Amino acid sequence: MNISLKKTIKLLALLILLVTITGCTTKPVFSNADQSLSNQHQGTAPKTETINETLPAEVTTSNPAVEYEPAWPDRAVKSSRGHLVNSCVPDELRDQATTLTTSDGVYLSALVLGSGNKGVLLAHEQGYSICSFLDMGTELADNGYLVIIPEYRNHGASHKIELNEHIELDAEVALNELKRMGAKRVF
Template identity: 65%
Template sequence: MLRVRVVAAVALGCLGLVSGCSGPADKPARDAKAGASTHSAPTPSATASRAPAPPDHKPVSYKPGSPDRTVRTARGYLVNTCVPKDLRSKATTLTTSDGVHLSALVMGDGPDGVLLDHEQGYNICSFIDIGRQLAERGYHVVIPEYRDHGASEHVAVNEHIDRDARAGLAELRRVGAKRVFLAGASCGGTTAAVAGVDTPLRVVGLLMMSSPARCSLGVDVDAVAAVRKLKVPTLLVVSPGDMEGAVEKQVREVYAASAAPKKELVIDKSGYHGTDMIKRAGASGAALQDRVIAFITDSYDAAR
């Protein structure tokens, strides 16, 4: 019954697979598993020569999308209550090109960045376990929460989340990242790919989980056009049970269009959508999370 409800939720939020995907607004985060790092830490000399971090953004007052799921941190930033207390000090406020304020987590440091874009209808905690592990392995991680979601600013029309992805990339660049791995789920993956095409950062890889070929978000966000230009290691993941196969059809279209010399298509049997393939699928979800992290670290190793 659980899988049936998940598919039904996806169908409501992905009508025609052009308006993003929705699911439960808050989901409990599974404890991140400890793992050996394959990403080398900066040498002391590199750390000593690194430019000092720029000052953080000033806290902003605004109406969040979900006031009942929002708290203000000790530093004055709004953050989703799903964020563990030990990570709330990593919260900040980003401002998009059209002036919308986003709650975001900025974890880790260094020149190797990772952008993690959640599904529409989900929240900043969708990728929080992966983000924590990557930060511990020496990556600079930014997880923006989309407009009108959680602790990000309420807007009358939930469109233009491509601008939210671009704000996340701009933050990575501002805090010193030189390269970026793009990752997202559902329309979060679609927008991450599109935003990555014109970022000044060097893109080293792409992850798209249950991401449709196109999303209509105020403008048409076209992943097919994007992956023809992003010739970087690419991992696509989808469940054949997601929306009775409709999502798999879209993902296969993206896979066929990809110009990446190294590309992988993982057919996950769980029946779940997006990060639920990791967070709600038990042992297979844990294995998929390990595979995702390994793909990111391998992509960075290949880019050296």
Template identity: 65%
Template structure:
């Protein structure tokens, strides 16, 4: 079985429940820019740096990032993961969840057609960055939140309620003017994306779940899939956690209400977006994912 250093531990922890999920850095990010220490202007108070964001944007907030040695501050005062290229750091913002947790997020593209991309536990905001950039270039408005206890997002006491992080990303898409949404996520990120999409905040045109378990703690992806009838794509490797992940993905797939749904079995042995980022068929799988998003929106028009 082919695995990466983090693929098996993350799957083992996250399938056991959200509170147990690892928040260790991903093993194979792009080379980091020069590390910078983060010095909040004053504890709990907004930064005094002038914001370069458009009117109505969220102001920068001072908080303790989860991975401070991999966090930097943008010119506008937002905290962002150093995996994000400097050319994209002006797309960073800070979201605040319903329970008051501050999340680093990227906002790419524009227009009424939204895409929410939620990363795996133990990974970071750059897991979906390449796909997000390519979708934005095609005319979609993309939001990629970095979940609590990961990267440049706030460090908190536990890892419960990550569905609130997905919910904050979806609310941001709506605030920015998205009229409908394609939901995408990997591992528990896919599970939470489905759960918040099923709540009906925005019309759902499609769903992508990569290595996403049926349940993450109190998050029930099976119940959510029964409520989403939009085209749905499920991707999993049979070698991930010795088949345990595939079993759960098949459970969600079987429960899906979508009349157009696909189950893709990737033989790489990798977990989540590592199937794209490290697998031998990664480039082809990425093209398939992007084509699926485009087709879902074409069908919705």
């Protein structure tokens, strides 16, 4: 078996594991202006588009570091750029941390890995954190994907707020960040 086929099988196994863990069985999300999540949930077939397979240069996030109270202060550390990040993130990845701001003003710690026009959002469940997807995220990034792993509100190094409502806004800001960074297709 050649190396390329082995990598493809390994990546496919990771994606199957992702689907198994998250229970996600929907089609890929297309993040263009003509296709919305609400249309997909209504059964509308996604529009096809030509995707430029040329990978852009490594994209870095330009979001400013923000001061806020982290949900789990005993697990929050600052990157060298001042972004709060979960202490489970290895030192060599901490500078890939960023701060996202949701539409309702909540600050999320997120890790951005890799580059490319194919994006992957790895979203943890209630009670978990960015730590849940570090291995999978780095493997996907090593295989040419742009990956974002946010910590949702009231989790890890993200903003501690009074009510744990509207986590859909947390996924929305992460999807928007992938699009801003050049992802044409998002899973």
